[in-house]
Amino acid sequence: MSESEPARQASAPRAPAMDMHVHTKYSDASIAVAQLVELSQSRRLGICVCDHNEIRGAIELYERNEIVTLPGIEIGSAERLEFLCYFNDPGSLEEYFVREVEPYKVNRYYAKLSKSFTELIPAAKQYGAIVALPHPFAPGWKNFNFNRKRKEKLLEPSFLEHLDLIEVINSHIPDNRNFKAFLLSEILDKSVCAGSDAHRLSEVGSAYLSFGAMLTAAQIFDLLKKRIKVGSDQRFNFHRTVGTSRSVIMSHIKLYLSKRDQERWMLRYDEDVAYDPTTMPDRRCGIDRRRRERQEADRRRKDPPS
Numbered sequence: 001m002s003e004s005e006p007a008r009q010a011s012a013p014r015a016p017a018m019d020m021h022v023h024t025k026y027s028d029a030s031i032a033v034a035q036l037v038e039l040s041q042s043r044r045l046g047i048c049v050c051d052h053n054e055i056r057g058a059i060e061l062y063e064r065n066e067i068v069t070l071p072g073i074e075i076g077s078a079e080r081l082e083f084l085c086y087f088n089d090p091g092s093l094e095e096y097f098v099r100e101v102e103p104y105k106v107n108r109y110y111a112k113l114s115k116s117f118t119e120l121i122p123a124a125k126q127y128g129a130i131v132a133l134p135h136p137f138a139p140g141w142k143n144f145n146f147n148r149k150r151k152e153k154l155l156e157p158s159f160l161e162h163l164d165l166i167e168v169i170n171s172h173i174p175d176n177r178n179f180k181a182f183l184l185s186e187i188l189d190k191s192v193c194a195g196s197d198a199h200r201l202s203e204v205g206s207a208y209l210s211f212g213a214m215l216t217a218a219q220i221f222d223l224l225k226k227r228i229k230v231g232s233d234q235r236f237n238f239h240r241t242v243g244t245s246r247s248v249i250m251s252h253i254k255l256y257l258s259k260r261d262q263e264r265w266m267l268r269y270d271e272d273v274a275y276d277p278t279t280m281p282d283r284r285c286g287i288d289r290r291r292r293e294r295q296e297a298d299r300r301r302k303d304p305p306s
């Protein structure tokens, strides 16, 4: 590193918000690190580079010390489950990468290692990482509920404690699935994060965690280790913008968070069965309940009881 740590802290850049999930040319995106610096400075946005099983972009961005960033990586395990790791310093990320990730790369798949997430996630914690579950309701193998074995392992209480954050807003995921992620964070009582998952420059900043204060990366890292719940702390707000529109479209989350609506949603949750972590949390979502009711009404209409 070109600068001592105290000197770096003294001159540390600050930002009021951070996009916590961005990819670069070092994995499967078209974004150069220099472009991220330029965009970050013009929009006062912190950016975390989390490339697929790759750290060069994250390290390069950190070492420039021009914007607020946390060294990060998006790990793809042997089961193709993806999770994000944020580190406080690039040395820990490098060590984790060299020992736990690089030797297990699979030639044909950039987003897949030959190692299970059951080993990779606890190992990341050993290096001081904050671990986030991104896009938990993404289609296909990225879904945390992709198969029974994966879900059961993830929801096992002894394993669940290794997960710190649930990514409740991801710009590549439809709002209804993001909302399920938010509900999952409530059920599992986990802190939350948000990121664009940008692969093109125009997508960067389309989802971000907002702090309501100018913070350094070290301060953000400390805050991430504490409890962050949507609506529980006025310093945190979640925003998402789509395309060129700057309008905040996550107002529905805020709506549900007003006391009355939160109670309404929690009541809907409790209408089915008492929560059991081995059952599908999303099955208990009001959206699915209404779909089942519609199907039942259709069935009755077609086949009226005699």
Ligand SMILES: [Fe+2]
Pocket (backbone or CB within 6 Å): 021, 023, 074, 197
């Ligand atoms: Fe990603």
